[in-house]
Amino acid sequence: MKFSTELHDALILRNRRALARLITLVENEDSIDLDLLDHISKQINEAHRIGVTGAPGAGKSTLVDLLTKRYRKQGKTVGIIAVDPTSPFTGGALLGDRIRMTDVTMDEGVFIRSMASRGSLGGLATRTNDVADLMDAFGMDLIIIETVGVGQSELDVVKTADTTLVLLVPESGDGVQAMKAGLMEIADVFVLNKADREGADRAVVEIESILKMKPEADWSPPVLKTIASSNEGLDAVSAGIDEHRSFLQGSGRLAEKQRRRISGRIHSAVRQELEQAFWTRENQSAFFSRLSGAVDSGESPYRFAADLLREFRSKLGE
Secondary structure: OOOOHHHHHHHHOOOHHHHHHHHHHHHOOOOOOHHHHHHHHOOOOOOEEEEEEEOOOOOHHHHHHHHHHHHHHOOOOEEEEEEEOEOOOOOOEOOOHHHHOHHHHOOOOEEEEEEEOOOOOOOOOOOHHHHHHHHHHHOOOEEEEEOOOOHHHHHHHHHOOOEEEEEEOHHHOOHHHHHHOOHHHOOOEEEEOOOOOOOHHHHHHHHHHHHHHOOOOOOOOOEEEOEHHHOEOHHHHHHHHHHHHHHHHHHOHHHHHHHHHHHHHHHHHHHHHHHHHHOOHHHHHHHHHHHHHHHHHOOOHHHHHHHHHHHHHHHHOO
């Protein structure tokens, strides 16, 4: 099914049903009307995209809920993309954040979409960027992307967000554990949640010590303590996001991030198209018919792949 211009017009007029329908089409990877996506592309990059990541149980959903309420009080509209684990039975989101964020679900200025990760190792659904674009074109002021929370494989959130918040808790390890997970490289703001628990001050000191050992950079991530369950520390988190946004705009990094995001998506689109062109029914049949012989003869999988690619290239040249 192709997108219709009627859906596009309804999206620009902030019709929530049109937004929901377009997101569903994108998630299902239906045939895309490139002209329509060109129109949408001209209307994006206005919303500030905030990534929220961290280990399961760190309080990501609670923080997102409170930040959303704070932005709504400021008159800003918020789109939330909650990337959840995939159900092994239905392929859908196993636990949607619309269940956990009951206070903001009915707010007309908030649009929440739960997406299944569908096995994406980076903690993000493969279509997250497209959904964020649709919310952007819809006119959302901020888009918050909450990831699955699977630890080390969360790192590609930085490719989607302008500002990345990394949530830690005292029990989930200290700064050293965060450094091992690679989170030190992607965090624009560190949030130590549940800071009323034992070891919170020590964890902050350790994170700050590790940050001091990093090469000097234009932006130094603040380490902020919160107790999200009682709405403590949210002023500082909101201020940290605003400061990072101002830094990105003033330094030209925001435009650079947007160019990198688009570049990555172009690479992804080309790779996907090439894979679809390669794995035709004919090629799959040939692959399986030759696989047993290759295994029995001890042929290297790299040699096997090289032969398939050479045959594919020769067909392209015909």
